[in-house]
Every structure is written in structure tokens, then in C-alpha cells.
Amino acid sequence: MNQFHSIRRSVRNSPEKQFFLLSAFWFILIVLLGFGNSFYFRTSPKPLDINLLLHGSLFTIWILFYLTQNILIASRNINLHMLLGKIGVALILLVFISSYYTILYKMSLGNKPFLEAASNLFQIGLGVGAVMISIVYRNRPYFHKRFMFAALVFLTSAGIQRACANLGFAPDSSLVTWLYFAPLIALFLFDLALFKKFTFLSLGLLLFAFLLYYFRVYRIFDTPFGHSVMDLLTKLFIW
Amino acid sequence: MGIKIKRMKSTKLSLICFTLLFLTTTAHSQVSDSISQVISSKVENALDDYYKGNPETYGMLFSNNAVYYDFGEAVIGKQNIINRLRGYPINDTKHEVLFSPVDKISEDTYVVNYIIKEETGFIVESTEVWTLTNGDIEIVYARLPHPMLFEQQGGPAISVRTFVLSVIGFGLFLFLLFVIISNAYKYKSKNQ
Numbered sequence: 001m002n003q004f005h006s007i008r009r010s011v012r013n014s015p016e017k018q019f020f021l022l023s024a025f026w027f028i029l030i031v032l033l034g035f036g037n038s039f040y041f042r043t044s045p046k047p048l049d050i051n052l053l054l055h056g057s058l059f060t061i062w063i064l065f066y067l068t069q070n071i072l073i074a075s076r077n078i079n080l081h082m083l084l085g086k087i088g089v090a091l092i093l094l095v096f097i098s099s100y101y102t103i104l105y106k107m108s109l110g111n112k113p114f115l116e117a118a119s120n121l122f123q124i125g126l127g128v129g130a131v132m133i134s135i136v137y138r139n140r141p142y143f144h145k146r147f148m149f150a151a152l153v154f155l156t157s158a159g160i161q162r163a164c165a166n167l168g169f170a171p172d173s174s175l176v177t178w179l180y181f182a183p184l185i186a187l188f189l190f191d192l193a194l195f196k197k198f199t200f201l202s203l204g205l206l207l208f209a210f211l212l213y214y215f216r217v218y219r220i221f222d223t224p225f226g227h228s229v230m231d232l233l234t235k236l237f238i239w
Numbered sequence: 240m241g242i243k244i245k246r247m248k249s250t251k252l253s254l255i256c257f258t259l260l261f262l263t264t265t266a267h268s269q270v271s272d273s274i275s276q277v278i279s280s281k282v283e284n285a286l287d288d289y290y291k292g293n294p295e296t297y298g299m300l301f302s303n304n305a306v307y308y309d310f311g312e313a314v315i316g317k318q319n320i321i322n323r324l325r326g327y328p329i330n331d332t333k334h335e336v337l338f339s340p341v342d343k344i345s346e347d348t349y350v351v352n353y354i355i356k357e358e359t360g361f362i363v364e365s366t367e368v369w370t371l372t373n374g375d376i377e378i379v380y381a382r383l384p385h386p387m388l389f390e391q392q393g394g395p396a397i398s399v400r401t402f403v404l405s406v407i408g409f410g411l412f413l414f415l416l417f418v419i420i421s422n423a424y425k426y427k428s429k430n431q
């Protein structure tokens with residue numbers, strides 16, 4: 001109970017903690033909306049493949065891990081946050097391997113369109129890359145938090161398309177675009193309000209994501225070079 | 240006598256011609272009706288299985304060289320289409336199929352359009368091209384059913400419950416974000 005009051009006091013006095021705690025619930029909502037009917041509240045009598053079960057479980061742990069780390073920061077449990085951070089490195093590597101395996105495996109079976117697989121691989125790669133940068137900046141909270149936040153945006157992008165489809169919107173509808181950029185726009189506005197000036201990092205992350213999205217950079221996989229990279233990845237992950 | 244025979248012959252001939260014409264038109268409409276029934280029953284049976292978590296059953300309706308468009312990508316060949324459909328996460332869902340009249344576009348080719356209404360209120364529209372080959376009728380072209388945002392009457396395609404919950408959820412997030420941003424704006428750090 002005391003712990004709860006301590007978190008409440010700490011969060012009340014820090015808009016940054018409020019923002020990042022809220023972001024954790026946002027990502028949970030997107031994942032639940034996107035994968036609720038195919039994973040969490042599945043009613044299909046067909047059991048899920050073991051690789052999908054593993055991938056879904058690891059990803060769920062990762063999202064809950066993000067929430068836990070935010071709560072630990074809010075409750076000023078820095079030592080535990082840092083200790084769990086070490087486990088987080090192993091966890092994100094497992095998420096990376098299971099995600100790449102699942103995407104490439106589904107594609108090799110013909111269950112997934114090539115470009116959709118390319119887009120998923122690209123976003124997962126970006127997400128894991130952002131987590132790594134965030135770990136490098138672990139002693140600089142401002143950078144650490146924002147790169148980890150961006151990582152979650154990239155990692156949950158597949159959930160956004162599915163969430164929109166589950167809400168009755170086409171996969172190319174503008175809602176997909178808005179939901180993808182909403183957290184980064186919110187981060188930019190939040191930093192603007194907090195620091196009363198444009199901040200390089202939040203603006204940079206928003207522009208970076210926008211340029212990648214606008215130019216559909218993942219289509220680089222649809223070139224002869226991209227196909228050879230995809231073949232190599234398939235050989236690496238699917239024996 | 241000769242004239243009588245000629246009149247009889249021409250009357251009989253007309254009668255035969257009319258009978259033939261009648262039989263031809265009747266037979267034609269009967270073929271169309273039976274084809275419509277065959278197609279609709281094949282689609283309904285396949286979709287029943289599809290919504291029991293076996294989406295590949297729908298793939299069995301395709302011909303060996305059929306083309307299926309999935310998010311703009313052409314999946315060619317029955318086996319590849321079945322493989323693609325296997326990737327769809329389909330839950331056990333109650334549904335209703337509403338067929339439009341089947342259109343015959345050539346001697347053995349038909350265009351079929353239907354709307355699937357799922358129990359959640361989700362609505363999709365599907366168009367397929369069917370061909371009669373060696374006494375069997377198969378799909379030669381189809382595309383991923385397209386979700387319809389609004390019914391013809393103007394009602395929402397998603398269920399009211401999902402819509403209300405989503406609006407409340409997203410509204411709550413927007414409200415909290417607004418509160419947090421206004422807190423951030425008022426916030427003065429120790430360094431300032």
C-alpha cells in the first residue's frame with residue numbers, strides 16, 4: 001500500500017513519468033486490439049503452432065517488461081530497474097530471433113506475402129536497433145527513454161494493421177498511418193510542452209519514422225539485392 | 240390438297256420452331272439457375288468450414304492455375320493459394336452470405352459477387368470469376384475480400400460494442416495525454 005502511495009506521489013510530481021507510463025498502456029492496448037482475436041482470446045478450435053505460441057508469449061513478456069520498467073522508475077526502484085534491464089537484453093534478443101523466425105517461416109510456407117514479410121522484418125529490425133541504442137544511452141535517461149519509446153512504436157507496428165482490420169478498416173486506411181504516428185506525435189508535443197522549445201530527438205524520431213514510412217523503405221527488399229538478403233536470412237533462420 | 244399440306248407443314252414448322260425456342264430459353268435459364276445454386280452452395284459450404292478455423296477449405300474451390308490477389312500480391316496456383324489462406328487467423332464465427340445474381344460473361348465463365356456479414360458486424364465483399372471446365376466449376380480469379388466500412392443503409396460495419404469501447408478507449412488516452420501535456424507545460428524542473 002505504501003509502495004502504491006509512493007508511486008502515486010512520484011508520478012504526480014513528474015509529467016515525464018506520467019507520459020511514459022501512459023505509453024506502456026497504449027502499446028498494451030494496440031497489442032490487445034491487434035492480436036486479441038488471434039492470440040489472447042482465440043476461439044479457433046485449431047491450436048496455434050508452437051513457434052507462434054512462443055513468439056506471442058515472448059512478445060507479451062516484452063510489452064509487460066516495458067510496463068514493469070516504467071513502474072520501477074516511477075517507484076524509484078532504480079537498482080531493480082537496472083538489474084531487470086540486463087534480463088531485458090536477453091529478452092529482446094529472443095524477441096528478435098522468434099519474430100524473424102516466425103515471419104520467415106510463414107513466408108517460406110507461402111502464408112505471408114513477400115512485401116508484408118519485408119515490412120515486418122524491417123520494423124522489427126528497427127525496433128531492436130532502437131532498443132540497442134537505448135541500452136547504449138542507459139546512463140542518459142532522456143535519450144534512454146525516448147529511444148526505448150521509439151522501439152516500442154516500431155515493434156508494435158504489425159499490431160496496428162491488425163487492430164485497424166479488427167475494427168473494420170482496410171489495411172491501407174489512413175487510420176493505420178495515424179495510429180502508427182500518434183505516439184511519436186504525442187512525444188513531440190509532450191517534449192515541446194515540457195521544454196518549451198523544439199527538441200531535436202523527438203522531432204528527429206518523428207521525421208525519421210515519417211521518411212521511412214513515406215518512402216516505404218522496406219521495399220528495398222524487393223530488389224535483386226533485397227531478395228538475396230531475404231534468401232540469406234531464410235537460410236539463417238529456417239534450417 | 241397440296242395447299243392444305245403446305246399450310247399444315249408451315250404451321251407444324253412454326254410450332255416446332257417455337258417449341259425449340261421455348262425449350263432453348265428455358266434450358267438456358269435452367270442451366271444458369273443450377274450453376275448459381277452450385278456456386279452458392281460451394282461457397283457457403285467452404286465458408287462454413289472457413290469460419291470454423293479452416294480457411295484452406297476455401298482454397299479448394301480454386302482451379303490449378305487460379306490467381307488470388309492478397310494485399311496486391313498475385314498468388315498463382317491452387318496449392319500456393321491454399322498455403323496463403325492457411326496463414327489467416329480465423330476464429331469460430333457465425334456469419335451470413337448474401338449473394339448478388341450470378342453474371343454469365345462468356346459461354347463458360349461466370350462472375351460471382353457476395354457479401355459476408357460476420358456476427359461481430361464486420362462486413363466484407365468478395366468478387367470471384369468461376370469457369371466451367373470438364374463438368375466441374377472452379378474459381379479462376381478472386382481477391383482478398385474487401386472490408387466494407389458502411390452498409391448500404393449507412394450503418395457502421397463494426398459492432399456497436401467494439402465501436403463504443405474503442406471510442407471510450409481512444410478518448411480516454413487522448414484525455415490523459417491532454418492532462419499530461421498540460422502538466423508538462425506547467426511543470427518547472429528544479430534546474431529552471
